Amino acid sequence: MPDHHDVIVVGVGSMGAAACYQLAKRGARVLGIDSQSVPNTNSSYNGDTRVIRLSYQEHPDYVPLLRDAYQLWEEIEQDTGEKLLHKTGVLYMGFPDGEAISGVKLASKTHNLPCSTLTHDELARQFPQFTLSAGMVGALEPEGGYLLSELAVETYAKAAQQLGTKLLTNEPLINWAIDSNGVTVRTTSGTHTAAKLILCAGAWSGDLLRLPDVPLTVTRQVLGWVRPGQPALFQHGDFPVWNIDPNGDGDLTGIYYGFPMSGDTLKLARHHPGTPMPADAVTDETFAADEEEILLPLRRYLPGALGQVRSIKVCKYTNSADGHFIVDRHPESERVHFACGFSGHGFKFASVIGKVLSELALDGKTERPIGFLGLSRFCR
Ligand SMILES: Cc1cc2nc3c(=O)[nH]c(=O)nc-3n(C[C@H](O)[C@H](O)[C@H](O)COP(=O)(O)OP(=O)(O)OC[C@H]3O[C@@H](n4cnc5c(N)ncnc54)[C@H](O)[C@@H]3O)c2cc1C
Missing domain, CATH: 3.50.50.60 (FAD/NAD(P)-binding domain)
Structure with a gap:
């Protein structure tokens, strides 16, 4: 046949x-x-x-899967000669009892993962790009980074x-x-x-x-690329993948995260429950509110990155219950x-x-x- x-x-x-x-x-x-x-x-x-990180607190069995995932990313890199995984470190920021900071600390302790903690002052000295509210602290996971998806x-x-x-x-x-x-x-x-x-x-x-x-809900999520006012602050090699959990910091909700410079732009996004959309909708329509979603965390936490929004893209999450x-x-x-x-x-x-x-x-x-x-x- x-x-x-x-x-x-x-x-x-x-x-x-x-x-x-x-x-x-x-x-x-x-x-x-x-x-x-x-x-x-x-x-x-x-x-x-896409962000890659090892310190997963969502379920203990994600971490062994991730250890295998890292090895297999290396395998495909070796088999093809393509560089796909960039270990820039992931810098988590938030309040000590917030989900991001307490979660990363718990996961690194449970699974014996490399991770260092930073007080508010240490964070300000080591990463002056961020202007964090009083009480916010950090954790740095050196194995984290990003994949060229x-x-x-x-x-x-x-x-x-x-x-x-x-x-x-x-x-x-x-x-x-x-x-x-x-x-x-x-x-x-x-x-x-x-x-x-x-x-x-x-x-x-x-x-x-x-x-x-098995209900699956498809939601609309926004990604943005900004041309930063002070690009020298965010260069690949000096600036990590970052993740801020503002929970409790005024009106901001969800998790904001971003990447080091690529070309002349800085990419960032918000991880939050997006708006439901049909699975087969074409994802090229954007609105003024999308641009605001991208600029808001920059105004609050990364003023040196504020600048012209070069592009906005929409992507789909497929959420299980x-x-x-x-x-x-x-x-x-x-x-x-x-x-x-x-x-x-x-x-x-x-x-x-x-x-x-x-x-x-x-x-x-x-x-x-x-x-x-x-x-x-x-x-x-
Ligand atoms: C904005 C955004 C940010 C994200 N950030 C991260 C992150 O930082 N880190 C992370 O780990 N994950 C992240 N994710 C999640 C991650 O990208 C997804 O979980 C992952 O891509 C889902 O993969 P998939 O194979 O299920 O779907 P897809 O990669 O979308 O693949 C599905 C494929 O099925 C094809 N298809 C559909 N219907 C049919 C059909 N009838 N017949 C044949 N083919 C069909 C499609 O064309 C497509 O190629 C993010 C997602 C979004 C949207």
């Missing part, structure tokens, strides 16, 4: 591109199908960069193709079915068969998964596995989730600690 594959991967984005690569590396015949081009600017990895997806997809993966782009999956021989998927241009299927369609997962008990990822076997068949609901913090895990999906598809199991990400928490 000429068009029969070992595994079909639907959604060659953050998780799917890494899965294609890991499958192909083990010799599987892989077909990757994406409804758009790879990479594209309408998926959840758009906007150049669009380049990473492109790199994984190209490396998978070099290992024989066939990639169909601009070809949306319409339906999938199981029979005794395997899986059949229908796209806009035809049907394809395989022994196994992996579904990782990001914001579009809701309809494709056919799991009514509890904020944790959902990675499991599909209840309809042991031939189908899926990953979705990355809730605005999944990219740093893409390397290890790709590996997990390849293990689930080829071995039917994984030794990695993904039990807490399973479906059982929704479908009792």
Whole structure:
């Protein structure tokens, strides 16, 4: 059968591109199908960069997964020669009992992670770029930094193709079915068969998964690029990835975070519950309020960075009900596995989730600690 594959991967984005690569590396015949081009600017990895950090307090099992993720980011860098991970350190700032500072301290203590704490005065001396309110302190995680997310997806997809993966782009999956021989998927241009299927369609997962008990909410999130008034203060090498939890500091809510200079701009964003939007909405419409969302933390905390907003982009979070990822076997068949609901913090895990999906598809199991990400928490 000429068009029969070992595994079909639907959604060659953050998780799917890494899965294609890991499958192909083990010799599987892989077909990757994406409804758009790879990479594209309408998926959840758009906007150049994503933060990576080890000190995760959200669940203890994220940290072992992250240790594997770091190794696997190094693996793809070595295999392809592309530099994807930049360890600039991550500087957390906030009040001592706020979520960010207490969380990073707890995670670094529990998992024995490198992390140094900074008093308000030490922070002011070491990072004079920030004008923090009285009482705010810091923690510096040297292993943290950022990933070049669009380049990473492109790199994984190209490396998978070099290992024989066939990639169909601009070809949306319409339906999938199981029979005794395997899986059949229908796209806009035809049907394809395989022994196994992996579904990782990001914001579009809701309809494709056919799991009514698993609500996914897609929200609109804003990214901004500013040309700073004093660019010398924010140069790569001197200035880390930063993260401010202003909770309790006047009217600011959510977490503000940003990156060192790239070219002549400084990128920043706000991690907060965004406005719900349809999964298939095109993400190129921006408003005056978006610009204000980007300038507000600069006025308050980074005055030297204030300047012209060069561009605003919109990106989608796909939120699960509890904020944790959902990675499991599909209840309809042991031939189908899926990953979705990355809730605005999944990219740093893409390397290890790709590996997990390849293990689930080829071995039917994984030794990695993904039990807490399973479906059982929704479908009792
Ligand atoms: C503004 C913003 C900031 C973020 N910051 C961070 C951060 O700093 N650190 C971090 O770790 N994470 C961050 N994230 C989260 C992270 O980017 C996402 O969790 C991750 O990209 C989700 O990956 P995914 O594979 O589920 O979806 P995607 O990467 O979007 O991939 C889904 C793919 O499926 C394809 N597809 C959809 N429908 C179909 C169909 N019918 N047929 C075929 N293909 C289909 C799409 O075209 C796409 O390529 C951020 C997200 C946003 C939006």
